[in-house]
Amino acid sequence: MRVKFVAGNWKMNGDRAANEALLTALVPALSALSGIESVVCPPFVYLQQVKSLLGGTKTALGAQDLCQFGNGAYTGGVSAAMLRDAGCSHVIVGHSERRALFGETDDLVAEKFAVARGNGLVPVLCVGETLAERESGTTESVVDRQLQAVLQRCGISAFRGAVLAYEPVWAIGTGKTATPEQAQAVHAFIRSRLAGADAKVAAEVRIVYGGSVKAANAAQLFAMADIDGGLIGGAALVAEEFAAICRAAAQKH
């Protein structure tokens, strides 16, 4: 039985007042749940604030990105060691916005995954195809290419305890959700590719879905055999939505 995993990616949103209001509503709702893992991923500058608002709750703290280098002369970078020092246990790696808008290549994403692992952070590795790639029938080859880059750089053992997020780019922030069947098919494909390297790791790794997940569609997605939770963008900024998505993940499916 894989424990469901739900992460909120705040993206570049929030300010101190809004964060406080969000967490004040969210913390009691999440504290009432058991049987799931939840994580919130605010922008770097708010990690410390969110850490203290989370207090002693079970909800973990994650970052949205990390620098591939260790501490040193890398102006603007934030290292894995700094994330650990700030209280993070998780970090999103290879989000499609990083790939598309910040030029992150498969190799760079693989390097970041390695650095996260090497510093004791749980990477949440994002993979997914664009609309053009889906329409041209290349979804599996794109997702496989993104996956193989990390497998080749880090090996299958690095996936033990990691989280994968299948996020079709056409579904992120668009209000278009993949159907549970569409998402399940890609999740099963990812698991089968990992199983080719190690069946046990593949069976245990959490593969979560991201792309316009809301309270209204979460339960149907989470009921699919290979969907182990969600990576939530827009709905993570609304306490009641995020709490309801976490409640859907906590249900027995």
Ligand code: PEP
């Ligand atoms: C995301 O930011 O990873 C995401 C899935 O966003 P949204 O839920 O808004 O589509």
